[in-house]
Amino acid sequence: xxxxxxxxxxxxxxxxxxxxxxxxxxxxxxxxxxxxxxxxxxxxxxxxxxxxxxxxxxxxxxxxxxxxxxxxxxxxxxxxxxxxxxxxxxxxxxxxxxxxxxxxxxxxxxxxxxxxxxxxxxxxxxxxxxxxxxxxxxxxxxxxxxxxxxxxxxxxxxxxxxxxxxxxxxxxxxxxxxxxxxxxxxxxxxxxxxxxxxxxxxxxxxxxxxxxxxxxxxxxxxxxxxxxxxxxxxxxxxxxxxxxxxxxxxxxxxxxxxxxxxxxxxxxxxxxxxxxxxxxxxxxxxxxxxxxxxxxxxxxxxxxxxxxxxxxxxxxxxxxxxxxxxxxxxxxxxxxxxxxxxxxxxxxxxxxxxxxxxxxxxxxxxxxxxxxxxxxxxxxxxxxxxxxxxxxxxxxxxxxxxxxxxxxxxxxxxxxxxxxxxxxxxxxxxxxxxxxxxxxxxxxxxxxxxxxxxxxxxxxxxxxxxxxxxxxxxxxxxx
Numbered sequence: 001x002x003x004x005x006x007x008x009x010x011x012x013x014x015x016x017x018x019x020x021x022x023x024x025x026x027x028x029x030x031x032x033x034x035x036x037x038x039x040x041x042x043x044x045x046x047x048x049x050x051x052x053x054x055x056x057x058x059x060x061x062x063x064x065x066x067x068x069x070x071x072x073x074x075x076x077x078x079x080x081x082x083x084x085x086x087x088x089x090x091x092x093x094x095x096x097x098x099x100x101x102x103x104x105x106x107x108x109x110x111x112x113x114x115x116x117x118x119x120x121x122x123x124x125x126x127x128x129x130x131x132x133x134x135x136x137x138x139x140x141x142x143x144x145x146x147x148x149x150x151x152x153x154x155x156x157x158x159x160x161x162x163x164x165x166x167x168x169x170x171x172x173x174x175x176x177x178x179x180x181x182x183x184x185x186x187x188x189x190x191x192x193x194x195x196x197x198x199x200x201x202x203x204x205x206x207x208x209x210x211x212x213x214x215x216x217x218x219x220x221x222x223x224x225x226x227x228x229x230x231x232x233x234x235x236x237x238x239x240x241x242x243x244x245x246x247x248x249x250x251x252x253x254x255x256x257x258x259x260x261x262x263x264x265x266x267x268x269x270x271x272x273x274x275x276x277x278x279x280x281x282x283x284x285x286x287x288x289x290x291x292x293x294x295x296x297x298x299x300x301x302x303x304x305x306x307x308x309x310x311x312x313x314x315x316x317x318x319x320x321x322x323x324x325x326x327x328x329x330x331x332x333x334x335x336x337x338x339x340x341x342x343x344x345x346x347x348x349x350x351x352x353x354x355x356x357x358x359x360x361x362x363x364x365x366x367x368x369x370x371x372x373x374x375x376x377x378x379x380x381x382x383x384x385x386x387x388x389x390x391x392x393x394x395x396x397x398x399x400x401x402x403x404x405x406x407x408x409x410x411x412x413x414x415x416x417x418x419x420x421x422x423x424x425x426x427x428x429x430x431x432x433x434x435x436x437x438x439x440x441x442x443x444x445x446x447x448x449x450x451x452x453x454x455x456x457x458x459x460x461x462x463x464x465x466x467x468x469x470x471x472x473x474x475x476x477x478x479x
Contacts, residue, residue, distance in 0.1 A: 074276040079196050081205035082269060086192045087185055089270030096184035101171075104175035110170040113163045116155045121340070123148050144348055150340020157334055157359070162327035165320050179310035186306065186475055188268065193471035195265040197464040199279055202258035204460035209251040212453050216247045217242070219432075219449070223442075236442040243446050250453070283467055287414070290407040290470070297477050298400045302393065304478030311392055316386035322378035328371040332362040396476070403476045407469040414466055417458040424448070424455040 087093055127143035134140045156163065220240040226232040266275055291297055302308065339355040364371060431448035434440035 048384065074278050076280055077277040079193065079282060082192050082196050083189050084267070085269045086188050090188050090268065091270060092184055093188055096181040100177045100181045103174045107167065107174050111164045113156060114167070115151055120151045121150050121152065140475070143344035146342050146346060146349060148340055148342040150338060150354070153337045155335045156332070159332040160327055160330035162324045162330065165324035165327060169317045169320035170323060170390040172313045172320060176310040176313035176317065179306040179313065182306040183310060186478065190471055190475040191268045194468055195261065195268050196279065197468045199258070199261040199265050199411045200281055201461055201464040202254065202261045204464070205278065205457050206251070206254035206258050208453065208456045208460060209254040213244070213247040213251055216243045220244050237252035239442045239446055243449060283463060287411070287466060290330045291404050291413040291473060294401050294404045297404055297473070298397050301396050301400045301477045305396055306478060307390055308389070308396060311389050315382070315389050318382040318385040322375065322382045324379040325375040328374065329364055333359065335359045348403060400476045403469070403473045406409050407466070410462070410466040410469040413462045417455065417462040421455040421459050424452040
């Protein structure tokens with residue numbers, strides 16, 4: 001009974017004060033209000049025990065699922081550590097390295113044609129007496145019983161540049177594969193940077209969402225107290241409940257985005273586990289300015305991009321292979337030497353050993369225009385490879401300019417979003433003060449809270465979006 005009398009007295013006192021201090025209630029033009037007395041606000045904000053108990057229980061139940069117990073911190077991970085782990089463990093880097101090693105063996109395979117080829121033979125023959133091979137060959141050699149062993153050595157003297165050009169082409173392809181490995185490493189590094197900043201962004205958004213839940217829950221409880229004191233309508237309380245529920249949905253979305261970003265980072269690091277890293281935010285409070293001279297960045301990319309260098313080497317390899325195909329029409333000069341012994345032999349074979357040496361000149365005369373067609377095919381492919389180089393240069397120039405412009409805009413967004421956050425905080429403070437004295441409605445308060453939450457998320461996004469944009473510039477220029 002005493003509690004009800006105290007509550008009615010407080011309500012009457014607050015209503016009387018609002019009538020005296022609020023000209024709008026008397027039909028007058030309202031001046032700027034003075035702040036209400038702290039004692040009055042504290043008295044009005046006290047919850048009624050019988051009415052607030054069910055609401056507190058409902059609030060506690062509604063937070064189940066939106067708030068989770070904090071997970072234990074995982075291993076600390078800096079950006080440089082993440083880049084090093086990805087280079088060591090990402091399978092794409094391993095694939096590129098293995099292909100590079102394989103291409104290096106192609107050079108040895110091609111160069112083998114310039115070196116001597118030695119073959120050892122062991123032969124044992126049993127034949128019909130006085131027989132000859134009379135079918136399948138123009139000559140008809142005699143077959144003798146024998147058991148022998150020997151060595152055959154074949155050496156290319158010259159093919160007038162064909163093998164030399166093939167070796168040069170293989171070396172160019174090996175350089176191209178090595179540069180492709182470097183390009184793969186840059187691809188993985190960029191992917192790590194993007195995933196790392198994506199996790200930091202999701203983490204910041206999650207913190208903003210959790211703070212939003214706490215702030216709106218407090219506001220909801222204050223409005224609930226005012227509603228119980230008959231100083232605010234149930235509509236205000238319902239809209240405040242809506243704001244709390246929206247904030248909890250924001251937390252759920254942020255938790256999902258954070259988990260997805262962390263899973264993506266683990267995949268790029270070459271790990272199949274779901275390690276929850278404790279990322280170290282090394283973003284400077286005052287980030288460096290965005291690059292300004294775009295044309296210098298374009299020229300730097302032309303000199304340093306490993307994918308462009310790889311394509312240029314492949315174009316050179318195609319041109320060298322084309323020269324080798326033209327050399328097919330030239331003669332080939334080679335030498336041959338044989339030696340061996342025949343310990344078991346027919347009586348017709350008088351000597352127990354044999355040996356001979358000679359040279360051969362092979363001159364292509366006609367093979368159905370195969371060599372000329374192969375040379376034309378190689379010429380066309382070399383021309384296509386050159387056009388691919390030109391196409392990539394055009395794309396690199398476009399991508400570098402786009403990346404630099406995006407970085408410049410991202411840098412400007414940092415200042416704009418911070419200014420927006422400051423304005424949103426001021427607007428929220430004013431809306432809260434006006435709402436407490438009855439000069440603003442619940443819609444003004446909720447809109448201010450929403451604008452402030454969006455501004456905080458915008459600041460978090462802008463900080464890490466700029467770092468991501470700088471990483472893209474670094475990648476596009478081959479750094």
